[in-house]
Amino acid sequence: MASEKILLQKQKAVEALAEKLKGSVAGVLADYKGINVENDTKLRRELREAGVEYTVIKNSILRRACEDAGLEELKAYLTGTTALALSGTDAVAPAKVLEKYASASRGAYTIKAGFVEGGVLDAPGVEALAKLPGREELVAQTLRGFNAPISGFVNVLSGNIRGLVIALGKIAEKSA
Numbered sequence: 001m002a003s004e005k006i007l008l009q010k011q012k013a014v015e016a017l018a019e020k021l022k023g024s025v026a027g028v029l030a031d032y033k034g035i036n037v038e039n040d041t042k043l044r045r046e047l048r049e050a051g052v053e054y055t056v057i058k059n060s061i062l063r064r065a066c067e068d069a070g071l072e073e074l075k076a077y078l079t080g081t082t083a084l085a086l087s088g089t090d091a092v093a094p095a096k097v098l099e100k101y102a103s104a105s106r107g108a109y110t111i112k113a114g115f116v117e118g119g120v121l122d123a124p125g126v127e128a129l130a131k132l133p134g135r136e137e138l139v140a141q142t143l144r145g146f147n148a149p150i151s152g153f154v155n156v157l158s159g160n161i162r163g164l165v166i167a168l169g170k171i172a173e174k175s176a
Contacts (some may be wrong), residue, residue, distance in 0.1 A: 013061055018068035020053070026091040026116045028098050028126055029074065032056065032083040034108025043101050047085060050093040054085045073120035077113040091116050092132050099130035 047054045059078040066074045085094040095114060102109050114126040
């Protein structure tokens with residue numbers, strides 16, 4: 001039987017993880033069984049640069065944290081080795097980075113499942129999410145959409161003013 005001190009530590013770990021899950025916009029579960037240290041270091045660096053928190057976690061702790069966070073559907077994917085990538089701001093970042101790595105590793109590293117805003121996704125769902133444009137790309141597209149009508153309006157106004165200047169110039173030529 002585990003000591004009371006160890007049980008308390010595990011309980012605190014479950015509570016902390018449940019809070020992280022609740023505070024995350026998105027997360028991805030992966031099977032890291034076929035990864036070597038060099039590739040793991042590269043992957044962690046990429047995830048850090050994308051603002052994603054990545055950790056290897058025991059299935060028993062993650063199972064209880066999922067229950068507390070309202071993500072019970074994820075429990076079905078908690079077999080074998082499990083790594084968890086969480087993002088508090090960008091819903092696409094964890095899926096993009098891990099899917100890119102999983103496809104490059106040719107089956108040695110696989111995506112199990114994920115979640116976005118409390119909804120659970122299977123592996124094909126995470127793959128589809130990874131194909132979406134990232135937050136920065138979406139913001140840029142939106143700003144381009146807002147900018148296009150303004151640019152068109154400026155061109156129309158400058159065209160009218162240009163036409164007026166040309167007409168006045170021709171009138172001045174005829175008068176002279």
